[in-house]
Amino acid sequence: MPEPVLGPDSMPKEGVPKGTVTSHVWKDSKVFPGTIREYHVYTPVQYDAAKPCAVMVFQDGHSYLNPTGECRATAVFDNLIHAKEIPPVIGIFINPGHLAAELPKEPWKSSNRSVEYDTLSDAYARFLLEEILPEVAKAKNLTTDPEQRAICGMSSGGICAWTVAWQRPDAFRKVVSQIGSFTNIRGGDVYPGMIRKAEKKPIRAFFQEGIEDLDNPHGSWPLGNLQMQAALKFAGYDHRFVWGHGQHSGKHGGAIFPGTLRWLWR
Numbered sequence: 001m002p003e004p005v006l007g008p009d010s011m012p013k014e015g016v017p018k019g020t021v022t023s024h025v026w027k028d029s030k031v032f033p034g035t036i037r038e039y040h041v042y043t044p045v046q047y048d049a050a051k052p053c054a055v056m057v058f059q060d061g062h063s064y065l066n067p068t069g070e071c072r073a074t075a076v077f078d079n080l081i082h083a084k085e086i087p088p089v090i091g092i093f094i095n096p097g098h099l100a101a102e103l104p105k106e107p108w109k110s111s112n113r114s115v116e117y118d119t120l121s122d123a124y125a126r127f128l129l130e131e132i133l134p135e136v137a138k139a140k141n142l143t144t145d146p147e148q149r150a151i152c153g154m155s156s157g158g159i160c161a162w163t164v165a166w167q168r169p170d171a172f173r174k175v176v177s178q179i180g181s182f183t184n185i186r187g188g189d190v191y192p193g194m195i196r197k198a199e200k201k202p203i204r205a206f207f208q209e210g211i212e213d214l215d216n217p218h219g220s221w222p223l224g225n226l227q228m229q230a231a232l233k234f235a236g237y238d239h240r241f242v243w244g245h246g247q248h249s250g251k252h253g254g255a256i257f258p259g260t261l262r263w264l265w266r
Contacts, residue, residue, distance in 0.1 A: 061093025
């Protein structure tokens with residue numbers, strides 16, 4: 001199968017104004033004590049401080065923010081916001097926490113990543129709602145409307161995105177999971193059964209997965225996502241699955257990211 005490729009909506013376009021990105025370090029976490037992390041805030045040109053702005057949080061923010069990476073989220077934001085295909089959105093790109101005094105040289109290897117992303121508790125949601133969002137809100141007028149708050153991640157960051165909305169649908173109701181780890185890393189394979197038996201929650205979710213994704217002692221990534229797809233259909237959720245032939249990478253998810261956002265914010 002040919003490699004997925006990025007389309008024009010993922011590239012800078014002439015005449016489209018570029019949003020700004022500021023970088024910050026957070027090392028005062030009460031939810032994940034002893035951690036340090038970098039996070040970045042994207043603000044579109046169309047941001048109006050007089051109006052509460054929609055918000056989208058990204059796990060493994062360094063990957064989504066990379067201007068030559070697989071997703072190039074800020075270019076997609078620039079293009080779709082300019083075209084009025086999605087509302088103005090402030091993007092918060094957060095790296096996983098690292099248990100050390102200094103930032104890790106490689107964010108993918110942050111020591112607290114699995115604890116934060118794969119744990120099926122409200123800890124990461126509380127970290128966002130009690131720490132990061134209030135900090136960003138000191139400088140930006142962020143919405144508190146859960147329908148205007150989205151969260152996105154890949155792999156363990158993908159199951160984390162679902163967990164945040166599952167735990168706190170009063171705060172986040174839009175989810176993007178790319179190659180999500182709905183496997184038994186820290187018990188995430190229980191979600192399909194939970195979804196089937198729990199009262200339906202007001203969550204809209206977009207999932208991307210590859211049929212040749214991982215199969216290891218934690219479980220099968222394609223099977224875990226198939227079970228999620230069946231459970232969400234059974235429970236009547238507003239959801240969409242897009243399947244490809246890829247393995248465990250962000251290439252397919254990045255190639256379809258403009259369409260993902262159009263569907264999510266429709």
